[in-house]
Amino acid sequence: MNHLEAIATFVEVVNCGSFSQAAERLSVSKSHVSRQISQLENHLDALLLNRTTRKVSLTDVGQSFYPTCREMLTSLREAEQAIIEQQHTVRGLLTVSVAGQFGEDYVVPATLKFMAKYPQVTVNLDFSNRLVDLVAEGYDLAIRAGRLKDSSLIARRIASRKLYICASPAYLEQHGQPEDLTQLRPHNCLVGTLNTWRFLDRGQHLDLRVEGNWRSNNGRALVLAALSGLGLVQLPSFYLEKHIQAGELVKVLEPYYPTDTGTWAVYPSNRHMSHKVRLFINFLAEEFTQLALPNPASGN
Template sequence: MSSWDGIDEFTAVAEQASFSAAARRLGLSTSAVSREIARLEDRLQTRLLHRTTRRVELTDAGRDFLARCRRLIDERDEALAAVQPDDQAPRGLLRMTCSVSYGERFIAPAVNAFARQNPELRIELDLDNRLRDLVGDGYDLAVRFGHLTDSRLMARRLASRRLILCASPDYLARRGAPRDLSEIASHDGLIGSAEHWRFTEAGREVTLRPTGRWRCNSGAAVLDAALQGLGLCQLPDFYVAE
């Protein structure tokens, strides 16, 4: 129990001369206000208010206590205001992580604009395709694709993407285009950071594990390999939109 308990409620009732009006001012229920004042009087072993069905009046002790409470509340509010920034602008360090290519194309420009608008804020943006332990590694937030698996975290959807199966015209001329998912296994797969390729067939999700002699964890490098005719790849739509 805090020594402050009941003081705001008592002061509001004394100034409003009404429990219900004080409750509205404080955003509390009338019963909660009455309960806090009763506890305060019990701690002080002093009656502060005379209550009747029509009005609320201060006792002599209540009038003296009200004057002191007003000074305490004013000093408390001044102390709180003194340590709060005048403009409430973000300050301190913001650490975040994002995958490399998506971060370079979309997140970094947005973060840079945010940094320009908030000059008191320090920002560390870590572009890394590895899944990071946000809590253990000290990150404030991460931008990632997929579903949240860590129950300690909260997620908000920012955007969506489509995965595109693609190859160069030269490769398709030599090897032919796969007519269905079963034929993908016979093609040279250009494997990126994802171990499985995902498709939707007849309303259900299907995953395939590609095979091939080429692998790289950079989407840009996978795209270049595909353009040079080395095989099939699956990439997010923002890589191949052009």
């Protein structure tokens, strides 16, 4: 027996004064209502209702039991309604993991606009290059870039991302400009977080190991090294666009730029997405579309 269903049926019978009307209100058969009441009475070993051909009335035991049941169901419905309203009211703490220049230049301004629209939201933006454990560390979501490998996360693409390979005119004048991937090996490659760069070659994406005498997990540090003429760099386009426009950096190997990367909002698959998280992700995606970003990303 489902005790909650039986109690709810009992309260409805009392409210309606009839098994038939209660069955109609509950959208079940009269026999189902009768069976629920009988099972509840058997469980309690007490008669709750007096049954006649004309009406149903409470016994003495039923009269003492009914108010408690009615109040319990009212409290339960109020609690359910509170949860529903909470899920559809944009308020509370939003904890977001983000990294890099994309976070500083785009996520921060967009988040401030979101908070202006929803002033009851409190935001904690945590900047870190490490791969956080969203579940264990209590994050609502993370903004991540590139190709996602963690299948335990649900992801939504919120912005495009394109990787450029660039070098300064001075470096290219001294060392030559690579025309294909076979000419990449002699060059000094400024290495970021990974030891590999991503390419598209004859319709297939591949990762090639690169080497150089400069490594940093900071995109700006890599840009400065490239501007100084130290070597080639592969970075998301938004790091490099203004320097390309200024003639300070030159794109190389353009036919080999990968097309399978993006910027994502990710959240745990075992956690129901709250209304504020869903709204925030939608807001970011809309903001980045309106900004017409130059294929941004959240980091190197």
